[in-house]
Structure formats: C-alpha cells, structure tokens
Amino acid sequence: MGQKCVFLDRDGVLNVDRVDYVYRLQEFIIPPGVPEALQALKQAGYLLIVITNQSGIAKGIYERKDVYMIHEAIQQGTGVVLDDLYFCPYHEKFDSHSLTRKPGSLLIEKAAAKYDVDMSASFMVGDHERDIIAGSRAGLRTIRIAPAETETNATHLVPNLLAASTLILSE
Numbered sequence: 506m507g508q509k510c511v512f513l514d515r516d517g518v519l520n521v522d523r524v525d526y527v528y529r530l531q532e533f534i535i536p537p538g539v540p541e542a543l544q545a546l547k548q549a550g551y552l553l554i555v556i557t558n559q560s561g562i563a564k565g566i567y568e569r570k571d572v573y574m575i576h577e578a579i580q581q582g583t584g585v586v587l588d589d590l591y592f593c594p595y596h597e598k599f600d601s602h603s604l605t606r607k608p609g610s611l612l613i614e615k616a617a618a619k620y621d622v623d624m625s626a627s628f629m630v631g632d633h634e635r636d637i638i639a640g641s642r643a644g645l646r647t648i649r650i651a652p653a654e655t656e657t658n659a660t661h662l663v664p665n666l667l668a669a670s671t672l673i674l675s676e
Contacts, residue, residue, distance in 0.1 A: 507623030508552050511673060512613055512640065513587075515557035517632030518650055518666055519543075519579050528567035533578055538667030540583040545670050547586040554589045554616045555579075556629070556639070558607050560596035569594060591616050607631075608638035617643065630669050634658070648672065 516522040521534040543553060555576065561567045576590045591612040595603040604611040617624060629640025632650045637659045640647040648669045649659035663669045 507617075507621045507626070509550060509626040510552040510554055510617070510620065510622045511546050511627065512554050512556050512616070512629045512643075512645065513666075514607075514629075514631035514633070514636045515555050515575075515579075515592075518630055519555070519583075520575070522632070526561040526566055527575060528561060528571040530574065530578055533575055535579065535582045536665065538665055542666040542670035543583045543586045545674060549674055551627075551673070552588045552620055552622065553586055554591065554620070555587055556607065556612045556616065556636075557590075557592045558635075559592045559594050560599070560606070562594035563596040563599040565599075588620070589616060607633075608635040608642070610639045610642035613639060613643040613645070628669075628673055630666065 513519060516527050519539055520527060521536055523532060527533055546553060559572050562569060572592055580587055593603055593605040595601050595606055624644040627645050628648055629636060629645045630648045631637060637647045637649050637657060647659040648661045648663060649657045650663055650665055661672055
C-alpha cells in the first residue's frame with residue numbers, strides 16, 4: 506500500500522499570489538492558517554509535495570535559485586513540513602512545451618512514483634483550474650481554493666488551505 510499525499514500548488518495556496526510573480530522575500534507572505542493546515546496534515550501522516558509552475562524562469566524574470574529561496578522561506582514559516590518541491594521552469598511561448606507544466610500531470614506522476622503514493626488516498630490542492638485538471642489527470646481527488654461562486658471541476662471548493670485540510674482530515 507502506497508503513502509497518502511497532499512500535492513500542493515504554491516502561489517495562492519501556500520503564499521499570497523501576485524500578478525508579477527513571487528520571487529523576492531520582501532513580497533512573500535504566508536496567509537493565516539497555512540502553517541496550522543500543513544502541520545495538521547503532516548501529523549495525520551500525509552506527505553506534502555509542492556507542484557508549481559514557475560514560468561518566470563523561462564521569461565527571464567527570476568532564476569531557479571529564487572524558487573528554492575522562496576521554498577526555504579515557506580519551510581521556515583511553516584515548521585519545515587514540506588517533503589519535496591517539484592517545479593516546471595518552462596513556458597511554451599518562451600522556451601519549450603512541457604508535460605511538466607500544469608495542466609500537464611507529469612510532475613505529479615514523477616513525485617508519486619518516487620514516493621510510492623497511493624493516488625486513491627491522495628489529493629491535489631490548487632487555486633487555478635490548471636491545478637485541478639493536472640490532479641484529475643493523475644487520478645487524485647481535487648480541492649480548489651477559490652471564492653464560493655467559482656466554476657470548477659474540482660471535487661471540492663473551499664476558501665483557503667485551512668478549510669482544505671479540515672476537509673481532507675474529515676475523510
């Protein structure tokens with residue numbers, strides 16, 4: 506039997522998203538409830554793996570080291586509970602098309618193979634429909650963080666990560 510896992514989008518889920526990308530520490534904000542949500546999931550035995558598109562690299566706005574710097578800041582701000590980080594640095598309009606870019610599910614599938622994840626016991630949590638599509642393609646139950654009136658194909662719609670963790674833990 507594989508491990509249960511919560512795959513997490515980064516911007517808009519673990520930190521406040523910005524129109525002009527999150528790659529500087531002074532613009533990096535962890536919303537209330539995120540550390541508690543991650544710690545509760547961790548204590549319940551879930552692997553926590555970040556799956557994020559980082560096309561700002563392809564666009565030349567920031568570098569891979571900036572993605573790792575923000576990841577480290579999330580780790581420090583949440584009690585070092587994240588198990589791994591997978592990111593897609595590509596964008597089809599700037600360098601190359603890649604199945605690792607959500608809505609492609611290749612990053613989820615790579616992480617699932619590495620960690621022996623039981624997809625039927627696992628979730629994808631994201632704030633965009635591309636996260637939901639990627640999670641569905643990989644066979645995960647999906648949770649979208651968005652306003653209540655949002656149209657979505659997600660299994661569940663919730664306002665924030667704390668609500669998502671409560672829902673996951675109640676199953």
